[in-house]
Amino acid sequence: MSTSTSLNEQEAREQLLELAAEFYDQFAEGDVPRMQIPTRTKSNIEYDEEKDVWVYGDRSSTRSAKTVSGAQKLLKATYTIDFLANQLEEDRSSTLRELYYLSESWDLDEAQFNTQDESNNLIEDLEIVSEVKREDFHMRPEESGAKVMGPLLLREQTRRGDREIHCQKDVGQGGYQIPNNPDTIEFLENDADFVLAVETGGMRDRLVENGFDDEYNSIVVHLGGQPARATRRLIKRMRNELDLPVVVFADGDPWSYRIYGSVAYGSIKSAHLSEYLATPDAQYIGIRPEDIVEYDLPTDPLSDSDVNALESELEDPRFQTEFWEEQIELQLEIEKKSEQQSLAARGLDFVTDTYLPTRLEEMNVL
Amino acid sequence: MSTSTSLNEQEAREQLLELAAEFYDQFAEGDVPRMQIPTRTKSNIEYDEEKDVWVYGDRSSTRSAKTVSGAQKLLKATYTIDFLANQLEEDRSSTLRELYYLSESWDLDEAQFNTQDESNNLIEDLEIVSEVKREDFHMRPEESGAKVMGPLLLREQTRRGDREIHCQKDVGQGGYQIPNNPDTIEFLENDADFVLAVETGGMRDRLVENGFDDEYNSIVVHLGGQPARATRRLIKRMRNELDLPVVVFADGDPWSYRIYGSVAYGSIKSAHLSEYLATPDAQYIGIRPEDIVEYDLPTDPLSDSDVNALESELEDPRFQTEFWEEQIELQLEIEKKSEQQSLAARGLDFVTDTYLPTRLEEMNVL
Numbered sequence: 228m229s230t231s232t233s234l235n236e237q238e239a240r241e242q243l244l245e246l247a248a249e250f251y252d253q254f255a256e257g258d259v260p261r262m263q264i265p266t267r268t269k270s271n272i273e274y275d276e277e278k279d280v281w282v283y284g285d286r287s288s289t290r291s292a293k294t295v296s297g298a299q300k301l302l303k304a305t306y307t308i309d310f311l312a313n314q315l316e317e318d319r320s321s322t323l324r325e326l327y328y329l330s331e332s333w334d335l336d337e338a339q340f341n342t343q344d345e346s347n348n349l350i351e352d353l354e355i356v357s358e359v360k361r362e363d364f365h366m367r368p369e370e371s372g373a374k375v376m377g378p379l380l381l382r383e384q385t386r387r388g389d390r391e392i393h394c395q396k397d398v399g400q401g402g403y404q405i406p407n408n409p410d411t412i413e414f415l416e417n418d419a420d421f422v423l424a425v426e427t428g429g430m431r432d433r434l435v436e437n438g439f440d441d442e443y444n445s446i447v448v449h450l451g452g453q454p455a456r457a458t459r460r461l462i463k464r465m466r467n468e469l470d471l472p473v474v475v476f477a478d479g480d481p482w483s484y485r486i487y488g489s490v491a492y493g494s495i496k497s498a499h500l501s502e503y504l505a506t507p508d509a510q511y512i513g514i515r516p517e518d519i520v521e522y523d524l525p526t527d528p529l530s531d532s533d534v535n536a537l538e539s540e541l542e543d544p545r546f547q548t549e550f551w552e553e554q555i556e557l558q559l560e561i562e563k564k565s566e567q568q569s570l571a572a573r574g575l576d577f578v579t580d581t582y583l584p585t586r587l588e589e590m591n592v593l
Numbered sequence: 594m595s596t597s598t599s600l601n602e603q604e605a606r607e608q609l610l611e612l613a614a615e616f617y618d619q620f621a622e623g624d625v626p627r628m629q630i631p632t633r634t635k636s637n638i639e640y641d642e643e644k645d646v647w648v649y650g651d652r653s654s655t656r657s658a659k660t661v662s663g664a665q666k667l668l669k670a671t672y673t674i675d676f677l678a679n680q681l682e683e684d685r686s687s688t689l690r691e692l693y694y695l696s697e698s699w700d701l702d703e704a705q706f707n708t709q710d711e712s713n714n715l716i717e718d719l720e721i722v723s724e725v726k727r728e729d730f731h732m733r734p735e736e737s738g739a740k741v742m743g744p745l746l747l748r749e750q751t752r753r754g755d756r757e758i759h760c761q762k763d764v765g766q767g768g769y770q771i772p773n774n775p776d777t778i779e780f781l782e783n784d785a786d787f788v789l790a791v792e793t794g795g796m797r798d799r800l801v802e803n804g805f806d807d808e809y810n811s812i813v814v815h816l817g818g819q820p821a822r823a824t825r826r827l828i829k830r831m832r833n834e835l836d837l838p839v840v841v842f843a844d845g846d847p848w849s850y851r852i853y854g855s856v857a858y859g860s861i862k863s864a865h866l867s868e869y870l871a872t873p874d875a876q877y878i879g880i881r882p883e884d885i886v887e888y889d890l891p892t893d894p895l896s897d898s899d900v901n902a903l904e905s906e907l908e909d910p911r912f913q914t915e916f917w918e919e920q921i922e923l924q925l926e927i928e929k930k931s932e933q934q935s936l937a938a939r940g941l942d943f944v945t946d947t948y949l950p951t952r953l954e955e956m957n958v959l
Contacts, residue, residue: 319802319941320802324934324937325937326937328932329938329941390765392763397763398756398758399770399778400773400777403765403770404765404767404770407766407798411766429688429691432733432773433688433691436686571687571690572695575695
């Protein structure tokens with residue numbers, strides 16, 4: 228995808244309409260209309276050395292009007308482009324689910340979606356082919372972004388005017404709520420040394436209660452489990468625009484390594500957006516399997532699905548580094564996992580007084 | 594529970610320590626120490642006519658040191674009271690999960706918790722017996738509160754000083770994030786006519802995009818699925834302190850009726866807190882089964898578990914009203930359910946231009 232910055236409504240609209248125009252031209256030239264899309268599976272992602280992110284490889288499939296089902300897909304794409312172009316003209320927005328339901332009002336039965344997976348996939352296809360991001364054609368996610376607390380003054384452009392918000396002084400204990408489209412945010416001033424992305428709400432609240440963001444000039448971003456696109460985008464922008472190192476603090480289990488992976492490497496579903504969403508040099512601060520051993524943390528045994536997930540990560544190109552191979556193999560050996568909050572077994576201040584400062588120094592972040 | 598307002602640290606601490614003192618007195622008098630707790634099941638909740646909420650009935654069980662397992666429960670209770678008393682003295686707080694892990698640092702192995710369910714249940718027991726709410730002994734939930742958007746100016750007391758926040762003018766598109774303990778909030782001014790609690794993020798964003806809160810002087814509270822205690826508490830306070838009617842807008846399925854139920858009637862697990870959390874005259878605006886028929890909404894068929902949940906609701910004393918019996922029986926008859934966002938099949942503005950205003954007038958809220 229060539230666009231790593233936002234498009235305005237007019238540009239996004241034009242790029243979408245161009246796509247419909249291509250179908251028209253193919254018809255006019257006596258060709259069968261078609262749309263070519265990269266295969267979106269783990270086996271078709273590869274590392275882009277230059278951009279330092281994982282992107283789709285060369286394998287692709289073609290949606291062609293040669294078959295009835297292919298023709299129906301292109302028909303649905305055309306109706307969706309029409310809807311999106313109108314939406315952009317009116318400066319409106321909608322959710323993926325609304326699009327699915329909206330299609331019921333379309334005049335042609337064959338153009339209506341049968342399942343929400345179908346409309347979701349089509350939107351991803353259109354993102355890839357038109358090179359316009361979902362956010363830029365004003366499709367809002369269901370999932371909302373998470374919360375920010377730290378020494379950062381920003382300006383958010385809302386539908387009701389601009390808002391200047393300091394993410395410590397102008398917010399409650401709950402922090403600043405990331406909007407669906409974080410490209411409406413402009414960073415004004417900051418006094419931060421690094422970004423700490425935290426998986427769980429309980430740990431986020433512990434850090435805020437202990438004043439970690441204040442004492443260590445840290446922007447604490449709550450991921451809330453698997454992070455929303457909005458959260459990943461904001462973290463990436465803090466890395467690039469504010470030149471801040473990013474560390475990810477999660478539970479010590481394979482699902483949390485995936486959360487780290489989606490911040491650092493992007494997800495397979497959205498590899499066309501890696502350049503826009505991923506923070507390749509984000510580092511994993513913990514919980515690491517080595518911490519489970521070193522700090523003798525309370526643990527749970529690995530379940531079968533944990534073991535499978537770890538083994539699948541060993542085969543994932545994105546985890547084939549010395550660091551991850553060592554940690555994952557150690558975890559398979561000790562057969563245990565620990566949560567972030569298990570650090571409380573050493574007292575409520577251990578995480579902010581000892582664990583994080585020690586590790587941040589080792590990582591040369593402090 | 595006698596306390597429907599907040600206790601300060603000193604009062605909460607004293608009430609907890611009194612409980613430990615009772616065990617001591619029972620010992621001193623040559624009695625076997627014990628603690629009596631109401632049975633927390635659906636069959637032991639009943640309607641309190643005076644307070645207009647559902648509370649626990651007369652059935653109770655006794656934890657007594659006569660048995661080894663009973664003695665261990667009281668031992669754990671004593672250690673937990675000690676921990677909480679220290680926490681209150683130091684004006685700290687912790688999460689339920691931290692408490693579970695913290696117990697690993699206690700000197701007596703028998704006092705440590707074996708599972709998190711065990712520590713969670715003990716905290717609920719202590720809430721009931723000590724008549725101190727979890728929030729007042731500074732146990733934070735994992736779940737965080739949801740978001741507010743509307744014509745309301747409030748002051749939140751944070752650990753870093755007071756913050757005055759207007760829930761339209763001082764927040765981004767994401768709104769004001771409800772803190773874990775909403776009793777740190779003071780309502781200063783408002784220009785609202787009613788509170789609209791919304792289940793899904795997609796619909797919350799639709800209402801905000803369409804300016805519904807502004808046009809109809811409505812405080813839009815995002816529930817985010819099953820609402821956190823903090824969210825339910827804040828809604829209850831808006832009802833009582835601001836004298837605003839409350840309506841709940843959710844999907845048209847049995848799980849969403851339970852969400853409504855937890856706002857209006859409280860939950861079985863926390864019936865001892867109904868007076869503090871429940872908003873008995875909250876009304877259910879929709880989606881109603883009658884809407885599915887009247888507006889010919891896009892639907893999904895009821896699953897077996899949907900049917901079971903509806904049948905169980907018919908037997909739940911909290912749903913035994915003419916309104917609910919009619920709606921639930923209609924739904925079992927049509928065998929269909931619809932989501933809030935299915936209203937989009939009639940256009941993106943239908944919900945704010947037609948559906949909600951019409952229903953609000955019928956309900957005499959507008």
